Amino acid sequence: MQTVANIESPKDAMMIWSYLVEPVEPFAKQLLAVFDPIKALEWLAPENSFSQKWEQVPMEVKNELIIGHQRLPIMVERWQERLKECNLNAMKDRLREVNANFLAPNDADWPIGLNDLGYEAPIGLWVRGKLPKQLPIALVGARASSLYGDRVASDFSAQLAEAGATIISGGAFGIDAAAHRGALAVLGKTVAFMAGGVDELYPLALRELHEEIIRTGAIVSEYPPFARPARWRFLHRNRLIAAASRCTVVVEAGNRSGALATARRAQEIGRPVGSVPGAINAPTSQGTNQLLRNGATCVTSPEQIIALCRPIETKGEDFNVEVIPGIDTALPGELSAVARRVWDSLPKRSNAKIARLANAAGLSQSEVKPILTELQLQGYVVQTGPQEYKRGIRVPEG
Structure with a gap:
């Protein structure tokens, strides 16, 4: 079991909290805002009862608590159980093996756009490579993409990268891979946000692509080493792509694509959203065409994307993305x-x-x-x- 006694620094404590809290919970972020990370771990230690722990929580946190008090004991139990399994030394050893590092929100390389997520911002980031500083633009879309979608993603990405932008995507098959490859083809910068630990590049078939991304940009995850990719992690990962980018462009997507969730998260934090039109009878364009009907900006050139990403007035509440966010929205017959x-x-x-x-x-x-x-x-x-x-x-x- 991980103990507070052998924690050497606040960053070590932040690594542990990054392991403990999944998905990010507002109360954990509030604890870390009030206590330093080590003090917060001391608060979590099992020696005291929950009522004693509750007495130690500052009144301003109690007053602002987003979740109900009745849920706190469950979360504390969850974090204590994960603390028993946490092996900080193993995580740090693994970071050294793959030449990765851990970023906390107060580090200079932290993507400041993530702070717009508020209490949903990640506790930390695990990074292989170096995060570029150039204008970040997200190009996302379907895994089962068409030749049309791949060509558009690759061409747009290459031209945007040549113009000095950093291409942000999810490191998956389809549009993601095409976007990354487009940037790399012109020696541009690109970043992949992953849904598992950065120590095991996934999917295996894209390993060479991911290694090339690391050489010129970065592979990033909010999940610690040894965390395997999972469906819910892909859903939560989408918010990071949206927040880390100045704007999000959906190149090609079906009507239930995870890329639509990325567009929704971008809209929620006030980021411009663009969509590439497609054939009305193509299943892979149903989602992008629906975005256009709901108010996303139609983009048909890299120049339009750059204009979209400029800090101009956005559509805000007038833009409505009707998508399935992936949390408590199961259709009849589906699992929650x-x-x-x-x-x-x-x-x-x-x-x-x-x-x-x-x-x-x-x-x-x-x-x-x-x-x-x-x-x-x-x-x-x-x-x-x-x-x-x-x-x-x-x-x-x-």
Whole structure:
């Protein structure tokens, strides 16, 4: 178990908090704003009861608490369980092995746009490479992209990079990969925000691309080393792409693409959103065309994107992105976001104890147990022993 006694610096403590809190919780950010990171870990230590901990919380935090007081014991339990599994030395060793580093919000290289997320801003960033300072522009879109989408993404990216912009995307197949490659083809700068630890580049088929990105730009994640990519992490990752960029352009997307969630998050924090029009009968353009109907700016050239990203008056509340954000929006017959998160955390070919599963999902054991019961009744998981489960025959959609 990680103890406060062997923490050498506030940055070490921030690394631990980055491991503990997933997804980012307002209360954790408030604690870190009031206490220094080490003091906040001392507050979390299991020696004191929750009522004693509550007495130590400053009144201004209690008054501004966004979440209800009734949820705090659950979160504290969750963080304490994860603290038992946290191995700071292993994380630091892994950083050295892959030549990565950890950025805290007060570091000079911190992308200041992330601060616009408020309490949803990441606790820290794990980085391989060096974050460029040039104008950041997000180009995002479908994984199952068309030749048209790939060509547009690559051409726009190359011309924007030649003009001095940094291309931001998600390091995935399809439009993301085309955008990264376009920038690299002209020796430009590009950054990939990942949904797993930066120590294991994912997907494996894009490893060479990711290594090239590291040489000229950066691979970035809010998740610590050893964190594997998971569906819910991709959903949360989208907000970082939106906030780190001056504007977001969706090149090609179906009507349920995660790129639409990135556009929604950009709009929520006042960033301009552009969309590239596509054929009305193309499934891969249904999402981008819907964005245009809802008020996104139509972009058909790199010059229009640069104009979009200038600090001019934006559409603000008049822009409406009707998308599925991925949290508590399951359609009938689909798993809830948290149930899907637990299922995704199960190993593909082996069993997992509840303690290990809860740690992988970033939840407490008391939260995971009823979800496993629900999944078992629906055939998504099978109990293989006391406190032990594996994936069942039934597989969630999407």
